[in-house]
Amino acid sequence: AQSVTQLGSHVSVSEGALVLLRCNYSSSVPPYLFWYVQYPNQGLQLLLKYTTGATLVKGINGFEAEFKKSETSFHLTKPSAHMSDAAEYFCAVSDYGGSQGNLIFGKGTKLSVKP
Amino acid sequence: EADIYQTPRYLVIGTGKKITLECSQTMGHDKMYWYQQDPGMELHLIHYSYGVNSTEKGDLSSESTVSRIRTEHFPLTLESARPSHTSQYLCASTKGGTGKTEAFFGQGTRLTVV
Numbered sequence: 001a002q003s004v005t006q007l008g009s010h011v012s013v014s015e016g017a018l019v020l021l022r023c024n025y026s027s028s029v030p031p032y033l034f035w036y037v038q039y040p041n042q043g044l045q046l047l048l049k050y051t052t053g054a055t056l057v058k059g060i061n062g063f064e065a066e067f068k069k070s071e072t073s074f075h076l077t078k079p080s081a082h083m084s085d086a087a088e089y090f091c092a093v094s095d096y097g098g099s100q101g102n103l104i105f106g107k108g109t110k111l112s113v114k115p
Numbered sequence: 116e117a118d119i120y121q122t123p124r125y126l127v128i129g130t131g132k133k134i135t136l137e138c139s140q141t142m143g144h145d146k147m148y149w150y151q152q153d154p155g156m157e158l159h160l161i162h163y164s165y166g167v168n169s170t171e172k173g174d175l176s177s178e179s180t181v182s183r184i185r186t187e188h189f190p191l192t193l194e195s196a197r198p199s200h201t202s203q204y205l206c207a208s209t210k211g212g213t214g215k216t217e218a219f220f221g222q223g224t225r226l227t228v229v
Contacts, residue, residue, distance in 0.1 A: 046218075
C-alpha cells in the first residue's frame with residue numbers, strides 16, 4: 001500500500017533562505033507524486049507533480065522537487081523564500097495501482113518565513 | 116484557477132440541525148471527493164464518487180452521507196450535526212478515476228457546530 005511521510009510538521013526559514021520540505025513515500029508501483037500548498041482558510045492548490053520522465057520537476061512560484069527512486073524521496077525546494085510562501089504544504093502519492101485510485105496525503109508541513 | 120466551488124464558506128449551526136454542504140465543478144470531472152481536515156491536521160478522505168449514482172466511503176469513518184445525481188454536483192449531508200462534526204470540509208475532483216491526474220480543490224467549508 002502507498003504511504004507518505006513528511007519530516008517536520010513545522011519548518012521556519014528566514015526570507016531569502018533556502019526552503020527544503022522533506023517527503024518520503026512508499027509505493028508498490030512506480031509512484032505518481034504531488035506537492036500541494038494550502039493558504040489559511042483556503043483549499044489545496046497544486047504546486048507540481050511527477051508522473052514519468054524527468055526526475056527534476058519545476059512548479060509554480062519558483063518551487064521544484066526531485067524524484068529520487070533510490071531514496072524513495074520527493075523533497076520540495078525553493079532557492080529563496082518569500083514572505084508569501086508561508087503556508088501549509090502537503091505531499092501526496094497516488095494509489096493508482098490499487099483498486100480505488102485515490103490520492104494519499106502526508107500530514108503536512110507548515111512553513112513559516114521570518115523577515 | 117480550478118472551477119470547483121463550495122458553499123457556504125463558513126457555517127455556524129446548532130446541535131441537532133440538518134446541514135448540506137454544496138460542491139459543484141464545471142470541469143466535467145467524473146471522480147469527486149470529500150475530505151475532512153481539522154485545524155493544522157492532515158486530510159482524511161471521507162467519501163468519493165466515480166461518477167453519477169456512485170458513492171463510496173473513504174478511509175475515515177463519517178456520519179455524513181453524500182449523493183451524486185449529476186456529474187457536476189456532489190453534496191454532503193449531516194442529518195443531525197454535533198460538536199464533534201466541527202471541522203473544515205474540502206471537496207475535490209479529478210479528471211480520471213485512476214489516480215494518475217491531479218486533484219482540484221474547492222476553497223472549503225469551515226463548519227462549527229455549537
